[in-house]
Amino acid sequence: MWKRVSILVKVFERRNSVITWVDNKPILVVKYGDNYYGMLAICAHMGCALLTDTNGYVATCPAHLAKYDVRTGEMIEKPQVRPDVKCEYADVKAPLPTYKVRVTQDGFLEIDV
Numbered sequence: 001m002w003k004r005v006s007i008l009v010k011v012f013e014r015r016n017s018v019i020t021w022v023d024n025k026p027i028l029v030v031k032y033g034d035n036y037y038g039m040l041a042i043c044a045h046m047g048c049a050l051l052t053d054t055n056g057y058v059a060t061c062p063a064h065l066a067k068y069d070v071r072t073g074e075m076i077e078k079p080q081v082r083p084d085v086k087c088e089y090a091d092v093k094a095p096l097p098t099y100k101v102r103v104t105q106d107g108f109l110e111i112d113v
Contacts, residue, residue: 002102002110005029009036009107017054022099022113026050029101029109030070032057037070038099038111044092045079073098 005020012018012031019026019041028041028051039059041051049063059068064079073095100112 002112004104004108004110007109009103009109016056017052017059019050019052020109020111022111025113027099027111027113028052028054028059028070029111030054030057030059032070036101036103036109038101039068039070039073040092040096040098042092042096043068044075044094044096047092068094068096071098 003022005022007018007020017028017030019028026041027038030037043049043051043061043066045061045064045066049061051059051061053060053062057070059070064081066075066079067077069076075094102110104110
């Protein structure tokens with residue numbers, strides 16, 4: 001079900017990512033090239049941080065530096081701190097859930113959740 005979020009695509013002129021909340025879930029939205037990608041913004045390693053640091057299509061956990069591909073939700077680099085801790089937290093497991101993102105005619109984003 002597509003849900004409109006109060007984010008104008010104009011935001012991406014100054015940054016390549018934002019976090020929005022949809023159905024009480026933090027969703028990281030990343031613009032990479034001409035495409036927009038959505039991914040659950042909770043790190044699967046220990047669930048202690050929102051994924052806010054992005055470079056291209058890679059989101060990095062600020063707590064333990066695990067890296068995720070926002071296009072697929074796959075963990076592409078294990079955490080650097082406490083890597084022995086199993087990489088899953090409660091109901092959050094890698095790969096992280098991903099969501100389709102589209103732009104409305106009036107320039108807002110919609111996320112399929």
